[in-house]
Amino acid sequence: MVTATTSLSTADVAAIRADFPVLAERVNGQPLVYLDSAATAQKPLQVLDAERDFLLHRNAAVHRGAHTLAGEATEEFEDARAVVSAFIGADADEIVWTSNATEAINLVAYGLSNALTSSRYGRLAVRPGDEIVITERDHHANIIPWQQLAQRTGATLRYLPVDDDGTLRMELLDQLVTERTRVLAFSHVSNVTGTASPVAELVARARQVGALVVLDACQAVPQLPFNVRELDVDFAAFSGHKLYGPTGVGVLYGRRELLEALPPFLTGGSMITTVTMDAAEFLPPPQRFEAGTEPISQAVGLAAAVRYLQRIGMDRVAAHGRELTERLAGGLAAIDGVRVIGAGERVGLASFDVAEVHAHDVGQFLDDRGIAVRVGHHCAQPLHRRLGLAASVRASVAVHTTHDEVDQLLVAVADASEFFRGSR
Amino acid sequence: MTSAEFASLYQQIILDHARSGEGHGDPAGFEPQSHQINPTCGDEITLGVRLDDDRIAEVRWEGHGCTISQASASLLTGIVTGSTTEHARAVIDEFRAVMRSRGQLELDEARFGDAVALNGVSRYVSRVKCAMLAWTALEHALAQSEV
Numbered sequence: 001m002v003t004a005t006t007s008l009s010t011a012d013v014a015a016i017r018a019d020f021p022v023l024a025e026r027v028n029g030q031p032l033v034y035l036d037s038a039a040t041a042q043k044p045l046q047v048l049d050a051e052r053d054f055l056l057h058r059n060a061a062v063h064r065g066a067h068t069l070a071g072e073a074t075e076e077f078e079d080a081r082a083v084v085s086a087f088i089g090a091d092a093d094e095i096v097w098t099s100n101a102t103e104a105i106n107l108v109a110y111g112l113s114n115a116l117t118s119s120r121y122g123r124l125a126v127r128p129g130d131e132i133v134i135t136e137r138d139h140h141a142n143i144i145p146w147q148q149l150a151q152r153t154g155a156t157l158r159y160l161p162v163d164d165d166g167t168l169r170m171e172l173l174d175q176l177v178t179e180r181t182r183v184l185a186f187s188h189v190s191n192v193t194g195t196a197s198p199v200a201e202l203v204a205r206a207r208q209v210g211a212l213v214v215l216d217a218c219q220a221v222p223q224l225p226f227n228v229r230e231l232d233v234d235f236a237a238f239s240g241h242k243l244y245g246p247t248g249v250g251v252l253y254g255r256r257e258l259l260e261a262l263p264p265f266l267t268g269g270s271m272i273t274t275v276t277m278d279a280a281e282f283l284p285p286p287q288r289f290e291a292g293t294e295p296i297s298q299a300v301g302l303a304a305a306v307r308y309l310q311r312i313g314m315d316r317v318a319a320h321g322r323e324l325t326e327r328l329a330g331g332l333a334a335i336d337g338v339r340v341i342g343a344g345e346r347v348g349l350a351s352f353d354v355a356e357v358h359a360h361d362v363g364q365f366l367d368d369r370g371i372a373v374r375v376g377h378h379c380a381q382p383l384h385r386r387l388g389l390a391a392s393v394r395a396s397v398a399v400h401t402t403h404d405e406v407d408q409l410l411v412a413v414a415d416a417s418e419f420f421r422g423s424r
Numbered sequence: 425m426t427s428a429e430f431a432s433l434y435q436q437i438i439l440d441h442a443r444s445g446e447g448h449g450d451p452a453g454f455e456p457q458s459h460q461i462n463p464t465c466g467d468e469i470t471l472g473v474r475l476d477d478d479r480i481a482e483v484r485w486e487g488h489g490c491t492i493s494q495a496s497a498s499l500l501t502g503i504v505t506g507s508t509t510e511h512a513r514a515v516i517d518e519f520r521a522v523m524r525s526r527g528q529l530e531l532d533e534a535r536f537g538d539a540v541a542l543n544g545v546s547r548y549v550s551r552v553k554c555a556m557l558a559w560t561a562l563e564h565a566l567a568q569s570e571v
Contacts, residue, residue, distance in 0.1 A: 365430070391467070420439075
């Protein structure tokens with residue numbers, strides 16, 4: 001039995017690495033050092049095997065058909081839902097499969113405007129005069145759907161600004177989130193600074209004014225123990241592929257009574273009870289939001305990824321990530337000319353800028369040593385603009401990341417700075 | 425230590441051009457003009473041309489970007505200044521074909537001079553857009569002058 005603060009030992013990480021064959025790849029003649037899990041995680045054999053085993057032996061369309069495979073596939077698909085919902089502290093009927101986190105957020109945003117034209121689902125409708133509040137440091141996937149919702153409904157979009165280091169200006173929260181606010185959407189962990197938002201404080205204000213809380217949990221769920229009841233959010237979205245699962249599957253959590261009150265986003269097969277040539281009756285959630293053939297094997301793969309993490313233990317995953325991220329951010333900050341973006345404890349990632357050197361050039365230098373990082377604006381242009389940057393470099397860690405890999409990055413960043421700045 | 429491929433991508437001449445930036449400056453008043461953005465990294469350039477009949481009398485550009493995009497804008501300026509717009513369009517087409525060739529084609533030294541140092545870019549698919557940014561801007565600017 002391990003205690004809550006126990007991290008992963010060197011032997012633990014070595015055993016985990018054996019589950020990720022891609023880590024044995026060589027890139028530009030060097031062993032791959034994969035520090036881009038915040039963009040997409042590598043998949044362990046357990047996930048690949050679960051998906052392949054399903055496809056080899058039980059593949060069929062779910063929730064239709066009476067043959068044996070259809071029954072088995074449906075059972076496994078719904079078992080996957082139970083595993084993933086339990087992982088985040090939700091009931092099985094409170095999670096909706098989507099294609100990714102982006103679709104999950106759009107599902108909520110479109111539901112809130114579709115409610116405008118529906119007498120049955122009118123309660124949640126966003127209307128002219130209503131306000132939607134987002135933050136300046138959100139990912140485009142948690143900005144643009146709300147811009148579009150405001151445009152469709154005549155509601156006003158506001159945002160909580162950040163200060164010079166990308167921290168939310170919480171002192172402005174009460175004046176921005178008011179009785180007019182219908183939705184407060186923000187990321188749990190910023191995909192640029194890696195710092196966590198003060199979720200409890202944000203949720204408390206939303207509760208005071210009766211606003212819905214929509215949480216972008218993409219960077220949090222792979223790194224931290226995550227429980228929607230403890231966080232007390234109304235909706236939460238995350239993607240499967242950042243959680244060591246397949247691409248093509250994402251998750252929307254919605255509080256049961258809210259999913260019941262929300263009209264559908266996508267419509268079509270599998271989400272109806274009765275259809276005439278004029279109208280249709282919809283199924284209750286979650287099926288109401290799962291039109292068309294679902295990402296079946298992907299959901300099965302995602303459940304395998306969740307089981308994989310549960311075997312390691314999310315407390316240990318988090319402790320390992322904390323150790324590595326401290327080493328990463330501390331090491332980067334100690335390099336001459338490197339500015340680490342953000343302030344405070346980081347979760348799983350650190351982004352940085354090398355003075356006078358473009359992020360692309362740093363990334364190319366690292367790639368030459370087999371080190372994979374993200375360069376660019378990381379789908380957060382407003383935050384980069386606010387910080388006076390066009391682009392930055394982001395390194396992110398995973399369960400399979402070693403201390404030595406972090407150190408290799410630190411040496412390479414120092415060398416890149418020397419290479420590009422030394423020649424000036 | 426860096427690999428031979430990396431060294432060929434970041435030759436000294438590229439680093440020098442990224443720093444010197446031939447043609448770099450405010451293109452205000454230069455017409456035609458074009459503004460281009462590389463959406464993957466947010467790099468941008470505004471490039472203006474001063475035409476003298478069918479000749480490119482002067483190119484001026486400003487923006488921000490990586491070493492490759494800045495060096496490429498500088499090298500482009502040297503190549504097309506004083507040439508006819510027809511020649512410039514042909515050179516842009518040829519440059520694009522080489523950049524997209526994944527290392528199969530090389531720039532002709534007689535027409536491209538120092539810009540042959542950009543040959544290495546074509547082996548890095550993710551960097552082709554960086555190298556193309558200024559050339560695309562010139563192409564768009566010249567297309568405006570036709571109508």
